[in-house]
Amino acid sequence: MSESNRYVVHVQNATKELKMGQVTVHALRGVTLSVEPGEFLSIIGPSGSGKSTLLGLIGGLDTPTSGKVYIDGTDITDLSERELTRIRNEKIGFVFQFFNLVPTLTALENVALPIQFARRRAFNPASRAKELLALLEVDDRMHHRPNQLSGGQQQRVAIARALANNPPLLLCDEPTGNLDTVSGALVMQALRDVQSEMGTTVVMVTHDMDVASQADRVVSLVDGRIADDIDPRSTAQLAAMKMLREGRGVTPSRQPEMETQP
Ligand SMILES: Nc1ncnc2c1ncn2[C@@H]1O[C@H](COP(=O)(O)OP(=O)(O)O)[C@@H](O)[C@H]1O
Numbered sequence: 001m002s003e004s005n006r007y008v009v010h011v012q013n014a015t016k017e018l019k020m021g022q023v024t025v026h027a028l029r030g031v032t033l034s035v036e037p038g039e040f041l042s043i044i045g046p047s048g049s050g051k052s053t054l055l056g057l058i059g060g061l062d063t064p065t066s067g068k069v070y071i072d073g074t075d076i077t078d079l080s081e082r083e084l085t086r087i088r089n090e091k092i093g094f095v096f097q098f099f100n101l102v103p104t105l106t107a108l109e110n111v112a113l114p115i116q117f118a119r120r121r122a123f124n125p126a127s128r129a130k131e132l133l134a135l136l137e138v139d140d141r142m143h144h145r146p147n148q149l150s151g152g153q154q155q156r157v158a159i160a161r162a163l164a165n166n167p168p169l170l171l172c173d174e175p176t177g178n179l180d181t182v183s184g185a186l187v188m189q190a191l192r193d194v195q196s197e198m199g200t201t202v203v204m205v206t207h208d209m210d211v212a213s214q215a216d217r218v219v220s221l222v223d224g225r226i227a228d229d230i231d232p233r234s235t236a237q238l239a240a241m242k243m244l245r246e247g248r249g250v251t252p253s254r255q256p257e258m259e260t261q262p
């Protein structure tokens, strides 16, 4: 078994350069990161540090300029669009800051939708959707449409939808970014429940250290590079994290350097 096979996610020296006219933005400057099966990992960093870019590479929504990304041992940087779509559908659930539910469908119908469209249908759509809504503690709202739900309820429905076809990996970009503290805490608890009850690997991006520190492991990005990789449950590392939170020990937030091409 090769090294990359042991991990759900293995990113190897990934860079991402984005050209905007004459200007090249170095969004990622060589990131190497491995995520074990069942791990709950937070990626934290200031705005513009490359968090969403990194999550996009892991989710196969984008390709690195150089370097490799392996999902469940498969190198996804060399795949055709068709193969990549299959990996995304089978292996990865996505959760976004703004929920992105279909407004005309009920909670139940939103969660059932990806099961109905699966290439190989593994579940009964309605019963699977009810089960997931119960795990996320929003089953009492299953016949409501998104505009009849609170933000926190909508996000828990969106998590249920992301899990519909039982992907091994759940990717969340600022899942609490649009929620008040109480709703955000419920969403974080829901993600912990998903990890422990379904064994799903969770990779979450956030700029909020209180949210990030609820994970098993916190990786911090600064200017497109990994600056720290810590276990928030270890006391020594907690001290390091407090320093991070107080803005000591990390490079002050700034925009990535830009380069003007000749
Ligand atoms: N499509 C794009 N075109 C040009 N620059 C981009 C694009 N997406 C992101 N960037 C730049 O890349 C850097 C990293 O962005 P991003 O990954 O969105 O950071 P974060 O999610 O940490 O806020 C930023 O400087 C951002 O402006």
Ligand SMILES: [Mg+2]
Residues within 6 Å of the ligand: 051, 052, 053
């Ligand atoms: Mg972002």
